[in-house]
Amino acid sequence: MLLSWAWLLLCAAETEEVSSLSMLQRSLALSLAPRTAASQASQASRGTACGPDQVYNLHIPKSAGSSFALDAQKILQKAQLRIISQEGCFSLHRQNAHLKGTITMLREPRAHVLSQYKMCRSHWVTQYREALSANSSEQLPGRFADWVAAWRRRSLADFSPPSAAESPVERTVRQLRTEAWGQPPYSVKPTVLRVEDWAQLDGGGTVWHCTKVPFQCYAPVNLQSQRLTCEKPLKYDSSINTTLLMQNLNALWFVGFAEAYQASVCLLHWRVLHSLPQYCDCADRQRWQEFHGHTENQNSTYYGEEKLAQLRDTVLQDIDALTATDRLLYKAAWDRFVRESADVARESGKQILCNASVPLPH
Helix, strand or coil: CCCCHHHHHHHHHHHCCHHHHHHHHHHHHHHHCCCCHHHHHHHHCCCCCCCCCEEEEECCCCCCHHHHHHHHHHHHHHCCCEEEEECCCHHHHCCCCCEEEEEEEECCHHHHHHHHHHHHCCHHHHHHHHHHCCCCCCCCCCCHHHHHHHHHCCCCCECCCCCCCCCHHHHHHHHHHHHHHCCCCCCCCCCCCCHHHHHHHHHHCCHHHHHHCHHHCCCCCCHHHHHHHCCCCCECCCCCCHHHHHHHHHHCCEEEEHHHHHHHHHHHHHHHHCCCCCCCCCCCHHHHCCCCCCCCCHHHCCCCCCCHHHCCHHHHHHHHHHCHHHHHHHHHHHHHHHHHHHHHHHHHCCCCCCCCCCCCCC
16 A cells, blocks of 8 residues: 655654664655656766856746756757756856856746646645645645636745744655755756755755745746746745846847747757757658657646646636736747747758747737
């Protein structure tokens, strides 16, 4: 019989048997840590933080950032570049003297908000949320429409987590994530991180940091624009500086899209190596289908009954109201993406983007 991991955590913490807890942590680490981190550690250990230039992957939650970090890592390593993939703000690595540039992936705002909710309902996150909110009157709504409506009524604030964990479950998860984030692609090389620095680890904006966010999960209010303009990833201002947003968009070394994932990988390949793999010509359908990218987190996401095509107009209007600035960002970034893809076609003779229509609903 499979037991709830939260229940196991509580039992292990209450017994205070160090050896048992250590075994439990190792077991959970296999579930909560990325599947590929350990295999990449030995390869990354040959580099040093003060050696090769580094590229910051600004991982905006639920925008294909985990998958893209792993696919991008393979490309960047060929150019002797190291990736740092973290869920922080655009400004996180501005003092990094070895930073070559910042890259990110964006996602169509309606799909992005729905994906956030589904992640909040995923198995591991649900167990974590329920353990944290056991004594709270504010539980995650069971329906996506109710969650979106609740956020439309919400006031924004600084939802940064406290320095100290407030429960045995939270303490154990912090320890596990701290160990995982010490490995590539979250760190340049295998690094021993301090759990005391929790608020800043992995950029400070992961789902595991959302203990003070309403419903103990993501705040779906212009999340993409917020991460491109924030100083603290879980501090939400009442409005977003759109001038700064466009400045930071233009300052990105690379921007790609979940809706054009393969084309994004191809564009990065050209940007870094000025060459294209055989699967980077969408005019050649057989070659195009040879691409096999990563699909991190796909199997851990809750797939409920909600689908965008089935949502009522009132729900879609609520989403659009929460993501008005993200739609502005998406359109401007897509225009850039189309221009850069056209440049690749002109220089290489290969089409990496066969459908240039912006994938935004009208």
